[in-house]
Amino acid sequence: MSHNRMRMARGDLGALIAALSDRGYRILGPTVGDGAIIYDELESDTDLPVGWGEDQSPGAYRLVRRQDQAVFGFTLGPHTWKKFLYPAEERLFQVTLEGMSFQPEAPAGVKQAFFGVRACERQALSILDRVFLENEHVDSGYAARRRDTFIVAVNCTTSSPACFCASMGTGPEHRGDFDLCLTELLTPKRHDFLVEAGSAVGEAIMKEVPHCEADEADVAQAEKQIEATAKEMSRSMDGDNAAQLLSRNLEHPRWHEVADRCLSCANCTMVCPTCFCSTVEDTTDLTGDHAERWRRWDSCFNQDFSYAAGGHARSSTMSRYRQWLTHKLSGWHEQFGTSGCVGCGRCITWCPVGIDLTEEVAAIRAADGAVAATSKAEDCHA
Amino acid sequence: MLSELQRTELPADPMLPRPYRIQRVRRELPGTFTWELAPANGDLPSSFEPGQFNMVYVGGIGEIPVSISGDPANPEKMIHTIRAVGQLTRAMETFGRHTVVGLRGPFGTPWPVDEIRGRDVVLVSGGLGLAPLRPAFYHLLQEREAYNRIILLYGARDPDEILYRDEIKQWRRHLDLDVEVTVDSALGRWRGHVGVVPELIKRVDFDPERTTGLICGPEVMMKYSAIALINRGVAAENLYVSMERNMKCAVGFCGHCQLGPHFVCKDGPVFRYDHIKSAFSVREL
Ligand SMILES: Cc1cc2nc3c(=O)[nH]c(=O)nc-3n(C[C@H](O)[C@H](O)[C@H](O)COP(=O)(O)OP(=O)(O)OC[C@H]3O[C@@H](n4cnc5c(N)ncnc54)[C@H](O)[C@@H]3O)c2cc1C
Numbered sequence: 017m018s019h020n021r022m023r024m025a026r027g028d029l030g031a032l033i034a035a036l037s038d039r040g041y042r043i044l045g046p047t048v049g050d051g052a053i054i055y056d057e058l059e060s061d062t063d064l065p066v067g068w069g070e071d072q073s074p075g076a077y078r079l080v081r082r083q084d085q086a087v088f089g090f091t092l093g094p095h096t097w098k099k100f101l102y103p104a105e106e107r108l109f110q111v112t113l114e115g116m117s118f119q120p121e122a123p124a125g126v127k128q129a130f131f132g133v134r135a136c137e138r139q140a141l142s143i144l145d146r147v148f149l150e151n152e153h154v155d156s157g158y159a160a161r162r163r164d165t166f167i168v169a170v171n172c173t174t175s176s177p178a179c180f181c182a183s184m185g186t187g188p189e190h191r192g193d194f195d196l197c198l199t200e201l202l203t204p205k206r207h208d209f210l211v212e213a214g215s216a217v218g219e220a221i222m223k224e225v226p227h228c229e230a231d232e233a234d235v236a237q238a239e240k241q242i243e244a245t246a247k248e249m250s251r252s253m254d255g256d257n258a259a260q261l262l263s264r265n266l267e268h269p270r271w272h273e274v275a276d277r278c279l280s281c282a283n284c285t286m287v288c289p290t291c292f293c294s295t296v297e298d299t300t301d302l303t304g305d306h307a308e309r310w311r312r313w314d315s316c317f318n319q320d321f322s323y324a325a326g327g328h329a330r331s332s333t334m335s336r337y338r339q340w341l342t343h344k345l346s347g348w349h350e351q352f353g354t355s356g357c358v359g360c361g362r363c364i365t366w367c368p369v370g371i372d373l374t375e376e377v378a379a380i381r382a383a384d385g386a387v388a389a390t391s392k393a394e395d396c397h398a
Numbered sequence: 399m400l401s402e403l404q405r406t407e408l409p410a411d412p413m414l415p416r417p418y419r420i421q422r423v424r425r426e427l428p429g430t431f432t433w434e435l436a437p438a439n440g441d442l443p444s445s446f447e448p449g450q451f452n453m454v455y456v457g458g459i460g461e462i463p464v465s466i467s468g469d470p471a472n473p474e475k476m477i478h479t480i481r482a483v484g485q486l487t488r489a490m491e492t493f494g495r496h497t498v499v500g501l502r503g504p505f506g507t508p509w510p511v512d513e514i515r516g517r518d519v520v521l522v523s524g525g526l527g528l529a530p531l532r533p534a535f536y537h538l539l540q541e542r543e544a545y546n547r548i549i550l551l552y553g554a555r556d557p558d559e560i561l562y563r564d565e566i567k568q569w570r571r572h573l574d575l576d577v578e579v580t581v582d583s584a585l586g587r588w589r590g591h592v593g594v595v596p597e598l599i600k601r602v603d604f605d606p607e608r609t610t611g612l613i614c615g616p617e618v619m620m621k622y623s624a625i626a627l628i629n630r631g632v633a634a635e636n637l638y639v640s641m642e643r644n645m646k647c648a649v650g651f652c653g654h655c656q657l658g659p660h661f662v663c664k665d666g667p668v669f670r671y672d673h674i675k676s677a678f679s680v681r682e683l
Pocket residue numbers: 323324325326451460461462463464465466479480481482483484485486487488526529530641642643644645667
């Protein structure tokens with residue numbers, strides 16, 4: 017941990033939000049809504065899920081009241097930050113059909129602050145940056161929204177049973193790449209935040225918020241809490257070795273076994289902070305002279321996703337689950353030099369039948385090299 | 399935090415088409431037609447490499463990937479040969495001269511025509527697969543002396559389905575080219591080969607050690623053509639195929655075209671066969 021740490025009283029969290037707001041940032045962060053903790057616009061610190069926690073297990077999520085007044089005493093809900101950078105629906109252009117005159121969307125440079133980004137989620141943003149910014153082509157809308165996004169990070173001081181960031185090396189502690197980073201220091205005797213600035217703007221903003229220099233005890237308490245959070249995580253995945261494991265087990269019987277349970281509902285891809293697939297939709301108005309092209313989130317679990325030349329390249333659930341998991345854990349490495357999974361556990365909690373990718377990987381590892389009977393039969397014909 | 403981006407202007411939007419006007423329409427076969435296009439605003443079209451494709455947008459209906467089938471040395475004529483198979487391509491079939499469509503591109507990897515100078519080149523195509531190979535063939539003809547043997551093998555369903563028939567006839571007259579056509583089935587006057595394309599591979603003369611195969615057509619045809627070339631002694635790393643997958647963006651954003659770890663839109667459509675082999679052996683990859 018570096019020096020330049022500050023201590024801010026819990027009571028001054030509102031001042032931090034006000035300081036951001038005064039600088040023109042739209043503040044987005046966790047709040048209670050729809051029976052879960054979601055990400056939405058925040059007006060003040062009272063919008064935060066103070067005193068809330070959650071019960072999570074494969075296929076189940078429930079908000080619960082905590083014994084204390086922790087501000088960040090929960091982990092992750094069904095929302096991810098990607099919706100503010102890469103909206104679920106977005107118009108790409110309008111066109112006047114007479115003469116085909118295209119009007120691009122002028123991507124509005126929004127000033128937004130993400131308030132309460134966890135370490136795994138910060139890694140997910142870096143992954144999306146690779147897809148939309150650091151690729152051969154740059155996505156204009158993503159770039160316009162991303163460049164004025166201020167990041168208030170939060171180190172996790174509690175974990176859920178779905179979390180496995182520690183084993184993936186993506187959390188629970190931030191390692192830079194934020195404007196400000198908070199660690200909640202909560203005991204029966206005190207309620208403060210340890211604050212670290214990671215950018216000049218972050219530093220400047222803290223000048224407008226009451227704080228003092230942190231002492232060694234503050235830093236030690238933060239470290240202790242983060243360490244305990246990492247230790248209490250029971251779920252784990254060997255992400256690095258999963259890449260080779262999956263790519264050499266494309267014909268494994270486990271794919272058929274998981275396909276019997278999977279509903280192909282696409283929930284896992286919708287809640288995943290790194291899934292980026294989309295489709296486009298074209299519309300015309302009644303006059304027939306004005307058309308628009310929209311982009312919407314799509315999922316590799318949708319049957320039409322792979323439609324070409326009169327058929328679906330992946331018509332079985334087996335092939336679609338295999339596509340999702342091998343892309344996430346294996347293909348991503350070749351495409352973007354990183355795993356596509358950050359260990360957030362959302363896909364485990366929000367899967368209606370509780371399919372757990374860490375378990376699937378473990379099952380394949382336990383019978384590395386096994387080949388499904390159907391695939392063997394296929395080989396004889398080839 | 400994104401200082402790079404803050405300093406620089408945003409690059410051009412890769413998802414925005416440019417208007418192109420249809421200059422000529424040529425009916426090739428029933429349901430198959432060729433467009434010659436030029437930018438509607440009088441600009442020059444972008445240059446392209448053989449094997450690349452454009453995204454063709456039809457106002458209010460949709461956008462599809464189509465290979466460029468013209469001559470890369472003549473990029474001012476943007477040529478697309480299209481077969482009407484579904485909603486969009488059937489609409490396109492009704493378009494006449496002067497219709498304006500949207501174009502984005504060119505995208506994708508090319509046939510490795512420069513890397514394979516000095517070698518024997520066997521181009522193997524089936525059906526409409528000749529369209530994406532034609533730019534490579536034009537290039538080989540222009541630089542004829544840079545290559546050793548040039549062999550074009552083409553398979554059509556029946557004699558009435560032979561694409562670019564007049565051009566093929568001309569090419570067959572060249573003494574320094576070996577152009578062979580086969581049909582799956584024929585009645586009456588057809589005097590040529592009958593059978594599938596991979597069968598032709600067994601009959602033509604080339605030096606497997608110094609041969610590169612460029613293969614384009616339906617996936618089964620590409621698979622068995624690759625196997626036939628390998629059986630003749632051509633190394634898998636000297637074979638190239640062009641893959642087709644659903645595409646919504648062509649620039650690596652939408653995920654639709656994925657095939658194993660590859661994005662067909664930007665890592666392909668042209669792949670070295672040994673890099674993409676699992677696509678032919680693993681079902682529903
Ligand atoms: C790299 C590449 C190059 C191509 N080059 C040519 C060419 O030179 N000439 C030509 O006629 N066709 C070509 N195709 C195929 C062409 O894109 C499809 O025939 C076309 O998308 C069918 O559209 P449709 O709406 O008429 O068909 P429908 O059957 O109604 O299809 C609906 C949608 O599914 C998708 N789709 C269907 N078939 C294909 C397919 N084969 N490939 C990709 N997406 C598909 C498209 O998004 C299409 O709009 C190429 C495809 C690719 C990927």
